[in-house]
Amino acid sequence: MKSIKTILDRELPDYxxxxxxxxxxxxxxxxxxxxxxxxxxxTSVTPYDRKVLANLEQVYDKLNMKxxxxxxxxxxxxxxxxxxNMVVEGLAKRGIKDLTIAxxxxxxxxxxxxxxxxxxxxxxxxxxxxxxxxxxxxxxxELKKPAIMQTHGGRPRAIESGDxxxxxxxxxxxxxxxxxxxNGVYGKSACGTLGYAISDAxxxxxxxxxTDNLVPYPACPIExxxxxxxxxxxxxxxxxxxxxxxxxxxxxxxxxxxxxxxMAAEVIKASxxxxxxxxxxxxxxxxxxxxxAGLKDIMKREGVVGSFAAGGITGYLVEMLxxxxxxxxxxxxxxxxxxxxxxxxxxxxxxMSASMYGNPHTKGAVVNNLDIMILGATEIDTEFNVNVTxxxxxxxxxxxxxxxxxxxxxxxxxxxTNLMKARLPMIKDKVTTITTPGENIDVVxxxxxxxxxxxxxxxxxxxxxxxxxxxTIGELKTMAEKITGVPKAVRNxxxxxxxxxxxxxxxxxVVRGSRDTSSAMRSSCQTRALILDA
Amino acid sequence: xERLRRSMLFMPGNNPGMLQDAAVLGADSIILDxxxxxxxxxxxSARILVREAIKTIDYSQVEVVVRVNPLDTEFGPHDVEVxxxxxxxxxxxxxxxxxxxxxxxKMLDQIEIEEGxxxxxIKLIALIETALGLENVYNVIQASKRMVGVLLGGEDLTSxxxxxxxxxxxxxxxxxxxxxxxxxxxxxDSIDTPFTDTDDFEGLAMDTAKAKSLGLTGKSxxxxxxxxxxxxxxxxxxxxxxxxxxxxxxxxxxxxxxKGVFSLDGKMIDAPVINRARTTAELGQRLGxxxx
Numbered sequence: 001m002k003s004i005k006t007i008l009d010r011e012l013p014d015y016x017x018x019x020x021x022x023x024x025x026x027x028x029x030x031x032x033x034x035x036x037x038x039x040x041x042x043t044s045v046t047p048y049d050r051k052v053l054a055n056l057e058q059v060y061d062k063l064n065m066k067x068x069x070x071x072x073x074x075x076x077x078x079x080x081x082x083x084x085n086m087v088v089e090g091l092a093k094r095g096i097k098d099l100t101i102a103x104x105x106x107x108x109x110x111x112x113x114x115x116x117x118x119x120x121x122x123x124x125x126x127x128x129x130x131x132x133x134x135x136x137x138x139x140x141x142e143l144k145k146p147a148i149m150q151t152h153g154g155r156p157r158a159i160e161s162g163d164x165x166x167x168x169x170x171x172x173x174x175x176x177x178x179x180x181x182x183n184g185v186y187g188k189s190a191c192g193t194l195g196y197a198i199s200d201a202x203x204x205x206x207x208x209x210x211t212d213n214l215v216p217y218p219a220c221p222i223e224x225x226x227x228x229x230x231x232x233x234x235x236x237x238x239x240x241x242x243x244x245x246x247x248x249x250x251x252x253x254x255x256x257x258x259x260x261x262x263m264a265a266e267v268i269k270a271s272x273x274x275x276x277x278x279x280x281x282x283x284x285x286x287x288x289x290x291x292x293a294g295l296k297d298i299m300k301r302e303g304v305v306g307s308f309a310a311g312g313i314t315g316y317l318v319e320m321l322x323x324x325x326x327x328x329x330x331x332x333x334x335x336x337x338x339x340x341x342x343x344x345x346x347x348x349x350x351x352m353s354a355s356m357y358g359n360p361h362t363k364g365a366v367v368n369n370l371d372i373m374i375l376g377a378t379e380i381d382t383e384f385n386v387n388v389t390x391x392x393x394x395x396x397x398x399x400x401x402x403x404x405x406x407x408x409x410x411x412x413x414x415x416x417t418n419l420m421k422a423r424l425p426m427i428k429d430k431v432t433t434i435t436t437p438g439e440n441i442d443v444v445x446x447x448x449x450x451x452x453x454x455x456x457x458x459x460x461x462x463x464x465x466x467x468x469x470x471x472t473i474g475e476l477k478t479m480a481e482k483i484t485g486v487p488k489a490v491r492n493x494x495x496x497x498x499x500x501x502x503x504x505x506x507x508x509x510v511v512r513g514s515r516d517t518s519s520a521m522r523s524s525c526q527t528r529a530l531i532l533d534a
Numbered sequence: 535x536e537r538l539r540r541s542m543l544f545m546p547g548n549n550p551g552m553l554q555d556a557a558v559l560g561a562d563s564i565i566l567d568x569x570x571x572x573x574x575x576x577x578x579s580a581r582i583l584v585r586e587a588i589k590t591i592d593y594s595q596v597e598v599v600v601r602v603n604p605l606d607t608e609f610g611p612h613d614v615e616v617x618x619x620x621x622x623x624x625x626x627x628x629x630x631x632x633x634x635x636x637x638x639x640k641m642l643d644q645i646e647i648e649e650g651x652x653x654x655x656i657k658l659i660a661l662i663e664t665a666l667g668l669e670n671v672y673n674v675i676q677a678s679k680r681m682v683g684v685l686l687g688g689e690d691l692t693s694x695x696x697x698x699x700x701x702x703x704x705x706x707x708x709x710x711x712x713x714x715x716x717x718x719x720x721x722x723d724s725i726d727t728p729f730t731d732t733d734d735f736e737g738l739a740m741d742t743a744k745a746k747s748l749g750l751t752g753k754s755x756x757x758x759x760x761x762x763x764x765x766x767x768x769x770x771x772x773x774x775x776x777x778x779x780x781x782x783x784x785x786x787x788x789x790x791x792x793k794g795v796f797s798l799d800g801k802m803i804d805a806p807v808i809n810r811a812r813t814t815a816e817l818g819q820r821l822g823x824x825x826x
Contacts, residue, residue, distance in 0.1 A: 255758030256555045420554075447558040467822060483554065483591065 018145030080243025100124030108132030153358020180229025187213030192334025252286030265294025358405030367409025384438030425480030663687030688727030
């Protein structure tokens with residue numbers, strides 16, 4: 001085993017057990033050109049075949065489920081999802097081992113996976129984002145193979161190219177008909193669009209619709225078509241609506257976050273990108289929404305009508321659509337009831353698959369058309385590399401999701417973050433884990449100053465004509481450390497517990513096992529500020 | 535240049551997170567509070583916390599005001615003694631009367647000598663919140679050369695008067711007038727009482743406009759989200775700015791022609807009108823609303 005380096009100077013082994021050969025990251029756009037999609041083997045269906053099976057046991061029998069298979073799930077039911085646990089539990093009861101779970105995201109609700117990891121039922125996990133007990137267990141080294149962390153665009157790329165082969169896709173279907181047509185807009189577990197499930201349905205060897213709302217043929221609208229679905233099975237409940245969507249998404253009341261959002265909106269204005277036909281994406285977090293609110297004010301004041309807003313869609317963006325501030329919404333995932341309702345009723349609220357959203361190896365993803373992107377960060381380094389995968393203690397607690405995809409595609413990628421969080425400085429010499437390369441990050445906005453990537457001299461020039469507090473990234477780091485002190489480096493073990501894949505399938509970083517979460521927490525920061533020294 | 539005190543934001547002195555971020559919230563002044571926001575059991579720790587915060591955190595963008603406890607309590611003088619040594623910009627004296635201001639002034643004289651600070655460099659703001667203090671406000675301001683402003687405390691004042699405090703605020707009409715007039719006469723800032731419903735931004739804007747119309751120069755805030763609205767109400771409007779600039783231009787013209795009094799749009803322009811135009815234009819410049 002040799003050691004190789006990425007273009008960002010991260011040292012990686014050239015081969016990782018349980019993962020395979022490592023293709024080191026060579027730059028955001030280094031892997032273009034001719035690409036092929038894999039061919040799919042399928043079993044054709046005759047007019048005499050019926051697709052509805054009585055229960056999941058029959059499904060497993062029909063599919064001849066066996067050890068070592070890769071099974072996939074989408075995360076549209078988020079922390080209300082029942083399907084992943086239900087299926088893995090059923091397969092475990094049958095004595096099946098060595099499964100790889102390819103889920104677009106893992107949430108706290110998937111905690112039962114931890115036991116299945118220990119017992120060897122689950123030995124591999126592939127996901128774009130993970131939170132809760134599962135990534136904590138992975139960080140402790142409890143998964144046999146290294147987990148593979150992908151991006152929202154990288155996952156469909158991997159599936160469509162054949163890099164990620166799915167034996168069976170289990171699609172949680174809020175509504176399905178007897179012939180396998182699926183939508184997410186009706187039923188008690190409605191979640192809106194099913195953007196993250198499309199490649200799974202189309203490229204898996206077998207595709208199963210699991211629904212709690214089986215309707216007579218045909219289910220309309222059709223988001224996933226019958227031509228991709230092998231079987232349909234009805235269960236009592238695919239999810240808990242309370243965990244699926246939040247009732248309303250609200251703008252933060254946190255005063256520091258509001259200051260950051262206000263400055264970010266002013267940066268956007270100064271960039272000159274606020275004009276007719278503009279496009280915009282932001283997350284559903286409180287600060288990101290506050291940036292949207294600031295942008296909305298600017299757009300209204302200047303009479304600007306945008307082309308589209310994209311990504312996971314919240315009620316707030318729906319309001320902007322309805323007020324005529326954007327002509328279209330591109331929706332890969334609905335975050336709240338208002339978004340679901342709008343997607344169901346408004347033709348300008350346009351569905352997009354994860355592949356259309358961010359897959360770099362297509363004939364053009366939506367992120368490529370994006371002007372402005374608002375991003376979060378757990379850590380940023382002085383080269384503008386961003387970590388949203390691990391905590392500062394090296395424990396997995398997130399993942400790219402669409403971070404790397406939108407940063408690469410957009411004209412202006414702005415990271416908004418507090419300069420300090422829980423006594424830790426957020427700007428470091430080197431981030432714990434690289435999720436998104438600094439070459440794609442243009443601006444970092446904190447409550448104490450704004451740093452522009454030196455690659456963007458044009459932006460520096462524009463912003464220096466404003467009253468905004470422009471500083472260098474090094475100055476931001478100094479400001480933070482003046483208050484928090486310099487944290488000690490966290491020493492992780494040698495064992496690679498996760499491989500962080502960039503959207504093109506190259507490896508941008510690895511995550512090594514945490515030694516002891518609690519002691520790492522204690523030693524990670526020497527704080528000298530505000531100590532009661534009476 | 536003199537400080538702008540459009541907004542003064544109260545921050546509890548016993549909350550490290552808030553102290554850390556106080557400077558970035560956009561207020562002209564922050565009031566680190568050792569009095570009402572801090573319970574009796576935390577008076578000592580808050581005092582130490584505020585002292586360390588002033589020593590450690592970069593507050594250069596704002597005026598740091600520390601509200602000490604009343605000087606006739608066991609905590610007040612101790613607060614002055616400890617806090618003045620780390621040189622805040624200003625101390626705020628609650629339940630202010632002449633006696634308290636003179637006592638604070640004397641203590642500061644001594645501390646400035648001992649610490650080698652420029653004499654008179656630590657300023658004072660009186661918190662007028664009793665009937666006696668209000669009736670005597672002119673003398674309170676004159677009690678020390680350190681005085682840079684008065685903050686009207688509407689809640690305590692109405693309590694002292696035994697009257698109801700309402701959202702409309704008619705009951706403090708006299709107090710606002712009195713404070714505004716005395717402050718204008720002695721050329722110090724007059725800061726209005728805070729608006730206590732932190733979710734009612736429309737009410738805040740109306741209340742601020744009312745204070746502005748009576749001549750108060752600033753307003754205190756108890757929530758950072760109030761700051762932007764206070765600033766927008768207190769800023770001169772575009773029409774006010776345009777009018778002021780036209781007056782100043784016309785004045786320059788008249789001076790060239792050697793005229794003392796002149797007219798604009800058929801109205802006579804004399805010294806008071808010019809002074810007002812100058813004040814408005816200067817404020818506009820400082821706020822970046824017009825170019826210098």
